[in-house]
Amino acid sequence: MKELLTLLENNARYEIKDLAALLNESEEAVTDEIRALEERNIIAGYHTIINWDKADTEISKAIIFVNCVPERESGYDKIARKIARFPEVDSLCLISGKAEFLLQVNGRNMREVSNFVAHKLAPTEGVNGTETMFILKEYKSNGVCFEENTEDGERLIVTP
Amino acid sequence: MMFEEEINQVVRYIKPSGIRKFFDIAKTRKNVISLGVGEPDFITPWHIREAAIYAIEKGRTFYTGNKGLLELRIGICNYYKRRFNISYDPEANVIVTVGGSEAIDIILRTVLKPGDEVILPTPAYVAYAAIIEMAGGKVVETELTEENEFKLTPEALSKVITDKTKAIILNFPGNPTGGIMTREDYAKIVPILKEHDLFVITDEIYAELTYEGKHVSIAEFDEIKDRVVVINGFSKAYSMTGYRVGYILAHKDIVSMALKIHQYTIMCATTPSQYAAIEAVNNGDNDIEVMFTSFKQRRNYIVKELNRIGLKTHMPMGAFYVFPSIKITGLKSEEFCEKLLNEENLALVPGNAFGEAGEGYVRISYAYSLDEIKQALAKLENFINK
Numbered sequence: 001m002k003e004l005l006t007l008l009e010n011n012a013r014y015e016i017k018d019l020a021a022l023l024n025e026s027e028e029a030v031t032d033e034i035r036a037l038e039e040r041n042i043i044a045g046y047h048t049i050i051n052w053d054k055a056d057t058e059i060s061k062a063i064i065f066v067n068c069v070p071e072r073e074s075g076y077d078k079i080a081r082k083i084a085r086f087p088e089v090d091s092l093c094l095i096s097g098k099a100e101f102l103l104q105v106n107g108r109n110m111r112e113v114s115n116f117v118a119h120k121l122a123p124t125e126g127v128n129g130t131e132t133m134f135i136l137k138e139y140k141s142n143g144v145c146f147e148e149n150t151e152d153g154e155r156l157i158v159t160p
Numbered sequence: 161m162m163f164e165e166e167i168n169q170v171v172r173y174i175k176p177s178g179i180r181k182f183f184d185i186a187k188t189r190k191n192v193i194s195l196g197v198g199e200p201d202f203i204t205p206w207h208i209r210e211a212a213i214y215a216i217e218k219g220r221t222f223y224t225g226n227k228g229l230l231e232l233r234i235g236i237c238n239y240y241k242r243r244f245n246i247s248y249d250p251e252a253n254v255i256v257t258v259g260g261s262e263a264i265d266i267i268l269r270t271v272l273k274p275g276d277e278v279i280l281p282t283p284a285y286v287a288y289a290a291i292i293e294m295a296g297g298k299v300v301e302t303e304l305t306e307e308n309e310f311k312l313t314p315e316a317l318s319k320v321i322t323d324k325t326k327a328i329i330l331n332f333p334g335n336p337t338g339g340i341m342t343r344e345d346y347a348k349i350v351p352i353l354k355e356h357d358l359f360v361i362t363d364e365i366y367a368e369l370t371y372e373g374k375h376v377s378i379a380e381f382d383e384i385k386d387r388v389v390v391i392n393g394f395s396k397a398y399s400m401t402g403y404r405v406g407y408i409l410a411h412k413d414i415v416s417m418a419l420k421i422h423q424y425t426i427m428c429a430t431t432p433s434q435y436a437a438i439e440a441v442n443n444g445d446n447d448i449e450v451m452f453t454s455f456k457q458r459r460n461y462i463v464k465e466l467n468r469i470g471l472k473t474h475m476p477m478g479a480f481y482v483f484p485s486i487k488i489t490g491l492k493s494e495e496f497c498e499k500l501l502n503e504e505n506l507a508l509v510p511g512n513a514f515g516e517a518g519e520g521y522v523r524i525s526y527a528y529s530l531d532e533i534k535q536a537l538a539k540l541e542n543f544i545n546k
């Protein structure tokens with residue numbers, strides 16, 4: 001299972017027949033396994049890694065620290081659910097350190113992100129404070145470097 | 161050709177490598193697709209490259225002691241203990257060499273007297289036969305066969321031992337066959353090696369690429385360990401071919417003799433590369449794991465596809481080569497490869513480059529991306545179906 005997940009993590013577009021050959025399994029077995037992983041939400045989705053800068057499309061992303069107080073019984077889960085529901089929130093995690101939550105928020109431009117923080121996130125019940133850091137440039141995302149030709153080692157055609 | 165008569169006649173008559181010949185043809189052509197390379201396709205893991213850069217930055221660019229940096233020798237011994245459960249002493253049993261290549265050379269020059277016979281199971285890595293001859297020895301081949309999964313059998317071994325036999329070269333997992341030897345396989349030949357007091361030179365450069373069970377070193381067998389010389393290196397396990405670092409692990413009295421040759425011809429292995437090797441051997445187990453998994457997957461893929469397109473290929477248990485038979489085509493290995501290059505622009509290595517025993521086979525390396533492998537196999541399929 002781990003091997004299949006690692007393959008898909010690096011390339012979600014493998015064809016079933018290639019996965020089957022790589023893993024030395026039948027295509028049916030791989031199809032079933034993927035379906036089961038999807039049903040159990042272990043495979044939670046498939047994404048494309050996009051270098052938006054290069055696509056000349058304006059997009060604004062920010063990293064936000066959120067401070068809040070845990071609630072009786074539900075701890076942080078309830079407030080996390082509330083924050084996660086906002087479509088502007090791309091990712092959300094509970095962290096150790098100076099804040100409770102770390103968010104990535106995506107918007108069409110800076111104004112949209114600022115508005116989200118001021119009018120939606122900060123007023124959310126339980127949120128005590130926020131600190132917003134706008135992303136200026138992305139160099140690497142999901143394990144992929146956006147700068148091309150950074151490594152150009154070349155092998156000979158035939159060697160012993 | 162000038163100087164033919166004057167020069168060393170042993171060198172004169174050494175056959176140029178069949179691979180070299182093929183490379184010379186291939187490089188004159190444009191857009192050649194190749195599955196002919198004998199080195200991994202990963203770029204050296206960054207933390208290892210960084211260690212080499214740091215060594216240069218810090219000015220660690222002087223000669224090291226002849227045996228290599230002590231820290232590296234300690235790392236190597238810890239590694240052999242950790243991965244293969246064999247103990248060596250960093251002070252007495254190790255020489256850091258310029259690749260496994262130098263290790264093969266100095267060890268053969270150390271043990272061979274003129275006319276001594278060396279048993280070489282073939283098909284074999286191209287350097288052994290030439291180095292044996294340059295060291296004044298005589299190559300005695302014994303054939304590794306597909307029926308025996310390219311393993312060395314006690315029967316085959318016994319047949320070629322004479323009273324002139326001094327040593328045997330073992331290379332499991334092997335280039336070009338991918339064959340391995342298990343503990344049980346070794347147990348059958350060890351008594352014969354012991355009976356005849358042979359030096360056992362075991363080139364374990366592909367040890368980390370063993371796909372069935374864990375790699376077993378013949379140095380595990382205490383009854384012959386004094387005569388076993390382990391050769392290994394960083395090229396294949398960590399994808400560090402260009403760094404040129406390898407090593408010898410052997411009895412202290414062999415080490416002290418081999419060290420004489422090493423100190424006068426090489427002095428020491430490249431210093432920044434030794435620092436990179438320290439990083440690799442101490443903190444590289446995880447890199448090995450990642451590359452291992454990727455090679456295993458590509459092996460599964462290529463074997464399945466080769467069988468589908470009609471080249472009967474057995475599943476190799478080690479290294480990153482498959483060695484399919486091309487006998488159904490009725491062509492000789494070289495003809496096959498030359499035609500394939502001319503008609504499809506695809507470069508493979510003819511099996512006979514690894515000795516006569518490789519005739520009727522080709523070596524295919526799967527140290528390529530899946531896309532490159534697919535492209536190459538499409539060409540191969542096209543060629544076979546013509």
Ligand SMILES: Cc1ncc(COP(=O)(O)O)c(C=O)c1O
Pocket residue numbers: 160198258259260261262285331334335363365392393394395401404405406
């Ligand atoms: C079996 C075998 N031994 C030794 C070597 C030499 O490796 P290096 O000198 O890079 O350590 C190779 C390289 O292809 C090999 O295949």
